[in-house]
Amino acid sequence: MTTEVPGKLSPGRTTLAARVRDLIEAVVLAEDDPPGLLDAAARIEEVTESLRARRRESPRLLVQADTVGRLSANNPVEGPGNPLAPPLSRIRVDVDGMRAEVTFTAVHEGPPERVHGGWVAAVLDHAVGRAVAAAGHPAMTASLTVDYHEGTPYGVPLEVEARFARRDGRKVYAIANISSGGTITATASAILVLFTGPVPG
Numbered sequence: 001m002t003t004e005v006p007g008k009l010s011p012g013r014t015t016l017a018a019r020v021r022d023l024i025e026a027v028v029l030a031e032d033d034p035p036g037l038l039d040a041a042a043r044i045e046e047v048t049e050s051l052r053a054r055r056r057e058s059p060r061l062l063v064q065a066d067t068v069g070r071l072s073a074n075n076p077v078e079g080p081g082n083p084l085a086p087p088l089s090r091i092r093v094d095v096d097g098m099r100a101e102v103t104f105t106a107v108h109e110g111p112p113e114r115v116h117g118g119w120v121a122a123v124l125d126h127a128v129g130r131a132v133a134a135a136g137h138p139a140m141t142a143s144l145t146v147d148y149h150e151g152t153p154y155g156v157p158l159e160v161e162a163r164f165a166r167r168d169g170r171k172v173y174a175i176a177n178i179s180s181g182g183t184i185t186a187t188a189s190a191i192l193v194l195f196t197g198p199v200p201g
């Protein structure tokens with residue numbers, strides 16, 4: 001079974017997250033104009049207060065309950081509802097693994113004009129988690145080894161791929177890579193450990 005995500009999510013939420021993502025990039029790239037920056041900060045604070053007035057208890061916002069696994073729309077890597085998430089798009093998940101697209105921006109810069117390695121690792125970690133869950137082995141990452149072969153560019157769509165490799169008792173092995181225009185920039189191998197109790201949604 002192949003599933004498309006996200007499922008049903010209010011357009012207001014995705015639009016708000018997208019505008020805040022734009023805002024974060026604008027902040028990172030803003031010229032150093034102290035009065036202008038302080039004025040912007042005051043206006044943003046107003047919007048923040050109005051949202052805080054309608055605060056929910058938990059960041060988790062489950063969607064796609066009818067598909068492979070349930071995932072929060074506020075997941076910090078994939079979640080279209082979370083401004084921190086790049087997010088992932090064109091997600092294809094099935095028993096053979098997961099594939100998705102991700103476009104980083106200047107917000108994610110580590111080395112000059114390249115994506116910070118921690119962000120690359122976060123996406124790979126998420127992808128192996130998704131892949132093993134889709135293969136029927138929901139598990140948490142215990143170990144993630146990332147090899148950075150080349151700098152990962154931002155501002156261009158990248159391909160992410162992950163797949164379940166094998167299971168040995170509670171240990172689940174998976175591999176993943178991220179590529180740009182067909183060139184693999186980073187690979188990961190992971191050991192995940194199966195959930196013993198109920199799988200958190």
Ligand SMILES: CCCCCCCC/C=C\CCCCCCCC(=O)SCCNC(=O)CCNC(=O)[C@H](O)C(C)(C)COP(=O)(O)OP(=O)(O)OC[C@H]1O[C@@H](n2cnc3c(N)ncnc32)[C@H](O)[C@@H]1OP(=O)(O)O
Nearest residue numbers: 069070125126129130133138140141142143169191193200
């Ligand atoms: C995450 C939510 C998923 C929700 C799923 C919903 C459905 C799916 C839908 C969508 C997928 C979502 C996708 C999201 C993906 C996100 C990925 C992440 O960010 S994961 C978070 C970061 N990881 C942690 O926070 C773990 C922290 N660590 C722990 O909690 C424990 O260490 C844990 C559970 C991993 C293992 O602890 P123990 O006490 O249960 O088990 P012990 O006995 O220590 O280990 C079991 C086996 O694993 C080996 N092991 C443990 N750690 C190892 C390591 N670092 N390296 C190698 N082997 C290790 C051990 O040697 C043992 O092996 P032997 O069975 O004896 O053969």
